[in-house]
Amino acid sequence: MAGNSDPLTPRAKLAVTAGKAVAAASRAAGRGSGSVIGGRVALKLDPDLLARLAQNLDCVLVSATNGKTTTTRLIAEALRAAGPVVSNALGANMPAGITSALAGGSDAKFGVIEVDEKYLAGVARDTDPKCIALLNLSRDQLDRAAETRMLAENWREGLAGSKAVVVANADDPLVVWAASSSPNVIWVAAGQMWKDDAWSCPSCGGVMQRPGDDWFCGECGFRRPTPSWALSGDHVLDPHGSAWPIHLQLPGRANKANAASSAAVAAVFGVPPQVALERMYQVQAVAGRYDVVQFEGRDLRLLLAKNPAGWLETFSLIDPPPTPVILSVNARGADGTDTSWLWDVDYTRLTGHPICVIGDRKLDLAVRLEVANQQFQVCENVDQAVQMCPPGRIEVIANYTAFQDLRRRVGN
Structure with a gap:
């Protein structure tokens, strides 16, 4: 560990300043937090x-x-x-x-x-x-x-x-x-x-x-x-x-x-x-995960599950049937484009829950649920899925970009 002397060279300071400026511009343009693009610019200037x-x-x-x-x-x-x-x-x-x-x-x-x-x-x-x-x-x-x-x-x-x-x-x-x-x-x-x-x-x-x-x-x-x-x-x-x-x-x-x-x-x-x-104990939610939000007169609990291990853990903490469950799966760049992992998840654990399926790859998920003998409905979007559920609690499980889409739509 160096002492508390300033470790940054003039070049490093310039890189930090430029990165922050680019990040602020990205935020102002509504393109997310800007942290990644800001960091890329900073590292280009000072590797x-x-x-x-x-x-x-x-x-x-x-x-x-x-x-x-x-x-x-x-x-x-x-x-x-x-x-x-x-x-x-x-x-x-x-x-x-x-x-x-x-x-x-x-x-x-x-x-x-x-x-x-x-x-x-x-x-x-x-x-x-x-x-x-x-x-x-x-x-x-x-x-x-x-x-x-x-x-x-x-x-x-x-x-x-x-x-x-x-x-x-x-x-x-x-x-x-x-x-x-x-x-x-x-x-x-x-x-x-x-x-x-x-x-x-x-x-x-x-x-x-x-x-x-x-x-x-x-x-x-x-x-x-x-x-x-x-x-x-x-x-x-x-x-x-x-x-x-x-x-x-x-x-x-x-x-x-x-x-x-x-x-x-x-x-x-x-x-x-x-x-x-x-x-x-101070931690209530992490980047929106586990948050409960009010939407269309229901209480939606937002749960992130990105791979078979994550889905298995998530199934173990949802409320018992007949609590409705909305499942959303995308396969964009940040998710990985291969959805064959859906076949590794034990969806029989959802037996007894009314299920609604949304997301870019809802049909892939529907085929998987059909094979697992689950009762489900394919919906166009979260609005339609929520309207099909009775008032009260809904468990919403989504993979990475599907989770971000949901947060934007339900105001979290």
Whole structure:
């Protein structure tokens, strides 16, 4: 860590100023937050800008296929107990978006940074993080993301010999294999509901044995490490065996797991579990996720689910039947254009719920629901879908760009 002297060269300052100007122009034109385009311009002017902005910060990087944005937000809240935080809280998680976020935090002590899985090794090189949190790896964006085993390989190579403390999920074999190249790992028993990407051993390809909550490879001996932190019901168990209650406004088991990992990260920075977990209660919604909005006389709860693992977790937290469910799926660039993942989701879990289907790929989803013997109606848009539902609560589950479309339409 450099001292608090100004790390920015004249060129870097120019890059920051230009990036902010471009971002402001983009916002004024109604094209979103402008953070990505602003960051791109800034990095063009100074390719080393991310490293310069990070050198006065104690950084933590958060990467995973599911839960990155929420966990980043929980860690940021926890670390605010120890000093000012700068974070890419809205999920712009590639180098341009990260650079843009850090450029806005001149007085910060901590950088809490969500990182896209494919960029983790590069961002870790640039930011020299104190801590890296690895939550899970599952199939996602099949048309462009590497197969999960290759992503784990990239992490493993990129993190080998890293000085960072790695906080990793002991229940995900792919994450364990990726983190095992690091000299300093803190293992968290955060659970793993979706197991379909880890039936073969990432180390040797042998068949993974899964007795109870344990796992090991019967061929090479690669096995689940002993965790020092654990999620246990509504509590986090710390390395001393103390149980700390989790109080969240966010629903579901997955968010308790995110809180457990976040508490372990906060401890690396000297924030005790009780303080960290109390501060996490402040988080009500994350970039619109879990928000309940009034629309057409109904209460819509907005839930984001981008891949099979995410849909499985989301099904576990919706209200029981006969609560209506609206499903919306797009396949635009940011979603990944391959929708074959729909066949990996167990839609029989929605039995008993009236279902309305919308989005660009509503017919793909309709075929999948037909095969799963679900009762559903295909609708033109969210307005029509909502009108088909009785007054009261509606659970709305959408993938990435479909979720953004919904937020714009229902005023969230």
